[in-house]
Amino acid sequence: MNTVLNDTVRDTDVLPERIKHFPFPFSGDIYRYSANVEPSRKIITTEAGAWGGRLVHIDEHYLAELKDRDEVLERDPSRLQVLPHMRPAVWDAISTLLPALVEEYPDTLSFAREGNSCRWRNSLQDLDVEFTIGDDTSLPMGPLRFLGSQIQDDLVFLDHRQDALWLDAGVVTFAADWSVGFDVGMKFMEVHHPVPRVKEEKIASRAEQFLMRLQPGEQYRRTNWTLTIDRRLDTSTETYPDWAHDRITIADDPALPDRLHLRVEVQHMIRLPHSGAVLFMVRSYLLPLSDIARVPVWRENMGRVLAELPDDMAEYKGIIHYAKAASDWLLAN
Amino acid sequence: MRAASQSPATVTGCEPGFRGVICVSFGAANTLADHDAGGMPRQDFRFASANPEALANLRSVLERSCVGVRLVLAGPPADVHAAASAVAECGLVDEEITLLCDEVGPRVIFCGHCHASTTTDHPIGTDVDCRGCATTLTFTDHFSRRVGGYLGFSAHAEEAA
Amino acid sequence: MTATALQTKFHPVLEGTLQLEVTNVSAQTDSITSITFGDPLGELLPSYVPGSHLVVQYGTGANAYSLTGAGNAPREYAISVLRVEDGAGGSLAMHALSVGDRVQVSRPRSAFAPAATAKHHLLIAAGIGITPVLSHARYAAEWGASASLIYVHRPGTGAHVQDARDLLGSGLTECTDRGSFQEVLTRKLTTQRLGTHLYVCGPADFMDSVLEQARDLGWPKGLLHSEAFSAAALDDGQPFAVNLARSGITVEVPAGVSLLETLENAGLSIPNMCRKGICGECAVPVLRGVPQHRDLYLTDQEKADNTTMMCCVSRSLDPELELDL
Numbered sequence: 162m163n164t165v166l167n168d169t170v171r172d173t174d175v176l177p178e179r180i181k182h183f184p185f186p187f188s189g190d191i192y193r194y195s196a197n198v199e200p201s202r203k204i205i206t207t208e209a210g211a212w213g214g215r216l217v218h219i220d221e222h223y224l225a226e227l228k229d230r231d232e233v234l235e236r237d238p239s240r241l242q243v244l245p246h247m248r249p250a251v252w253d254a255i256s257t258l259l260p261a262l263v264e265e266y267p268d269t270l271s272f273a274r275e276g277n278s279c280r281w282r283n284s285l286q287d288l289d290v291e292f293t294i295g296d297d298t299s300l301p302m303g304p305l306r307f308l309g310s311q312i313q314d315d316l317v318f319l320d321h322r323q324d325a326l327w328l329d330a331g332v333v334t335f336a337a338d339w340s341v342g343f344d345v346g347m348k349f350m351e352v353h354h355p356v357p358r359v360k361e362e363k364i365a366s367r368a369e370q371f372l373m374r375l376q377p378g379e380q381y382r383r384t385n386w387t388l389t390i391d392r393r394l395d396t397s398t399e400t401y402p403d404w405a406h407d408r409i410t411i412a413d414d415p416a417l418p419d420r421l422h423l424r425v426e427v428q429h430m431i432r433l434p435h436s437g438a439v440l441f442m443v444r445s446y447l448l449p450l451s452d453i454a455r456v457p458v459w460r461e462n463m464g465r466v467l468a469e470l471p472d473d474m475a476e477y478k479g480i481i482h483y484a485k486a487a488s489d490w491l492l493a494n
Numbered sequence: 495m496r497a498a499s500q501s502p503a504t505v506t507g508c509e510p511g512f513r514g515v516i517c518v519s520f521g522a523a524n525t526l527a528d529h530d531a532g533g534m535p536r537q538d539f540r541f542a543s544a545n546p547e548a549l550a551n552l553r554s555v556l557e558r559s560c561v562g563v564r565l566v567l568a569g570p571p572a573d574v575h576a577a578a579s580a581v582a583e584c585g586l587v588d589e590e591i592t593l594l595c596d597e598v599g600p601r602v603i604f605c606g607h608c609h610a611s612t613t614t615d616h617p618i619g620t621d622v623d624c625r626g627c628a629t630t631l632t633f634t635d636h637f638s639r640r641v642g643g644y645l646g647f648s649a650h651a652e653e654a655a
Numbered sequence: 656m657t658a659t660a661l662q663t664k665f666h667p668v669l670e671g672t673l674q675l676e677v678t679n680v681s682a683q684t685d686s687i688t689s690i691t692f693g694d695p696l697g698e699l700l701p702s703y704v705p706g707s708h709l710v711v712q713y714g715t716g717a718n719a720y721s722l723t724g725a726g727n728a729p730r731e732y733a734i735s736v737l738r739v740e741d742g743a744g745g746s747l748a749m750h751a752l753s754v755g756d757r758v759q760v761s762r763p764r765s766a767f768a769p770a771a772t773a774k775h776h777l778l779i780a781a782g783i784g785i786t787p788v789l790s791h792a793r794y795a796a797e798w799g800a801s802a803s804l805i806y807v808h809r810p811g812t813g814a815h816v817q818d819a820r821d822l823l824g825s826g827l828t829e830c831t832d833r834g835s836f837q838e839v840l841t842r843k844l845t846t847q848r849l850g851t852h853l854y855v856c857g858p859a860d861f862m863d864s865v866l867e868q869a870r871d872l873g874w875p876k877g878l879l880h881s882e883a884f885s886a887a888a889l890d891d892g893q894p895f896a897v898n899l900a901r902s903g904i905t906v907e908v909p910a911g912v913s914l915l916e917t918l919e920n921a922g923l924s925i926p927n928m929c930r931k932g933i934c935g936e937c938a939v940p941v942l943r944g945v946p947q948h949r950d951l952y953l954t955d956q957e958k959a960d961n962t963t964m965m966c967c968v969s970r971s972l973d974p975e976l977e978l979d980l
Contacts, residue, residue: 378762561874562874584849586849
């Protein structure tokens with residue numbers, strides 16, 4: 162018994178950062194949809210380390226992921242959508258998130274505001290920029306694209322009106338199988354229409370009620386997960402023809418443990434203070450099964466969750482063709 | 495959208511400040527002839543389809559109208575949805591609009607890959623070839639009111655070589 | 656700089672409480688005084704949604720007052736308070752404040768927000784009801800949105816009249832008697848372009864009358880907005896007692912304190928997550944008594960069964976509940 166414990170401790174000590182800070186989403190052997198919201202910034206310790214102390218998390222993939230986002234937007238500008246009435250919400254997000262980022266990374270970032278004139282410095286990108294809140298021309302790439310070039314999270318803006326939330330703006334380059342170009346302008350409930358079980362179990366309507374009651378200053382988060390083949394962040398509907406075929410071939414690929422990734426979205430929900438819009442921030446983490454397997458409890462948890470997952474949920478998550486192969490590998494090793 | 499063949503006589507317009515019921519029907523059948531306006535003054539408009547000219551006409555009718563108006567849109571789903579999307583941009587809320595879609599009739603499929611719109615008579619759950627990128631699309635009932643159409647995605651991408 | 660950032664360092668119950676200093680007191684009229692509060696260290700205050708209110712503590716009570724600014728990264732929070740001689744004492748306490756006094760205030764709470772999609776904002780205010788719609792008018796000016804205002808006040812007793820004139824110009828219609836207001840209202844309600852949203856604040860009977868006339872003239876509910884202070888948050892509720900059957904103790908739950916907090920204070924460890932009646936974590940079994948269900952988690956059937964309650968938000972309809980704890 163003692164030997165086992167000591168081994169575990171030693172293993173954890175030498176684990177790389179990407180595993181130590183990974184937001185492993187399973188706490189048992191069964192997964193179901195739930196409105197699993199909790200206050201944000203609460204640190205969650207895992208078998209491998211901890212995650213969750215920050216609203217915005219900058220990690221070793223920062224520059225690479227922002228380059229990825231920029232390339233996606235160059236290729237397909239439809240991933241950025243701002244319906245005209247959402248301009249104030251976008252500026253509100255800028256004036257809310259930049260100071261929040263500085264609080265978390267004061268050594269590398271700085272933000273100064275005098276009236277509506279702002280100065281933003283980001284030493285990670287060697288950036289020093291001045292702009293005026295409310296003046297779209299003061300940020301040549303546009304305010305939302307600028308904000309999207311500073312943080313790894315995808316951003317989705319929900320307008321609150323007529324007793325509902327409406328997805329009316331967003332910069333979403335790392336979508337897990339959806340299209341912001343199609344969804345923009347929809348009500349929250351319409352966005353979630355394709356998710357199985359959600360209607361019967363009233364999860365989306367409860368989540369919407371919760372979000373409509375959020376007050377400025379409150380921050381909540383939840384996690385969601387799926388599986389992604391290769392380190393591919395852009396698994397949008399737009400690029401589906403490029404990656405869908407992998408879903409069939411991966412099950413028999415000997416490289417499955419390195420190619421198949423657990424994809425976890427840490428979703429933060431905040432009420433923007435001035436516009437009143439709800440901001441949904443979606444940060445996607447990818448970790449290959451070979452890394453998951455380095456943490457024995459994770460390996461077993463995830464193996465059992467995949468083995469038990471009902472078909473309708475596996476189908477919706479797009480993992481039905483290879484969930485068993487993944488589960489078999491995890492539970493065999 | 496189908497070809498336009500709209501008669502100018504159908505767009506004489508409302509008097510400025512109209513606050514009654516605006517009945518708009520698309521397609522061959524005048525589906526709203528018997529519509530009950532609940533005793534409110536009504537104005538009728540008929541368009542062959544929801545083409546850009548018809549939508550521009552509809553917008554200008556709404557610009558002359560005032561709060562209190564009710565709008566009824568009737569006809570094939572593709573036309574009704576296109577018109578509903580256009581009038582939502584005028585600031586109308588759901589309570590002000592009644593949509594009466596024909597049970598059968600063309601619908602718009604939005605290609606999730608190239609974003610082109612394809613009009614089809616096929617029922618939900620079947621395939622249609624995208625007019626933009628020629629991909630064979632399958633579509634479900636996932637509907638966007640802004641696009642006025644259903645999401646289509648590659649039917650055979652998973653098995654493609 | 657930190658004042659504009661998200662507040663997270665407080666216990667959830669204290670979250671959003673700010674201690675501010677009175678920075679200015681000035682008489683608007685004989686009975687209305689404007690008071691501004693600022694951060695004692697001069698930091699920016701949290702932004703707020705137009706039409707928001709601030710809960711200001713006085714002695715053992717607290718009152719909600721509409722903020723009159725636009726709400727964009729303000730240096731000060733400004734309220735205007737009508738003196739009510741026979742009220743609960745809040746307005747008298749506010750009128751007694753002087754520069755330098757410290758007050759405890761909530762973070763601004765939004766319950767009367769402008770509709771972002773509106774093509775035009777028709778603002779209607781009577782008397783002290785000018786305060787939240789002035790905030791709306793400032794926000795509209797800030798973003799170049801179209802707005803007009805009907806302001807009913809008796810000659811010489813209207814607060815912020817000059818502010819309204821400066822902000823709205825020809826978009827302002829002032830009425831100083833009921834008859835002229837009725838005429839203006841009917842005309843405005845029948846001539847608004849589509850996409851106009853209506854916002855009304857004033858005495859309750861005034862608001863009711865405006866809203867009723869708007870509905871009668873075909874205005875749909877989705878275009879009508881009125882100020883209702885209590886709608887944003889769950890109210891404090893009535894005090895009640897809980898008898899914990901297994902622990903063999905009875906604890907009192909005061910108004911304004913949740914059952915969850917009371918149980919925690921009594922040393923019980925109740926699993927919980929959102930503390931807002933959504934996640935379902937803090938369900939407690941009810942043995943006797945009728946809970947006042949205020950959560951969004953339980954189904955209607957479960958609520959009717961009265962065998963489970965969410966202790967973070969729900970309270971009691973009976974003076975005492977018995978719980979299986």
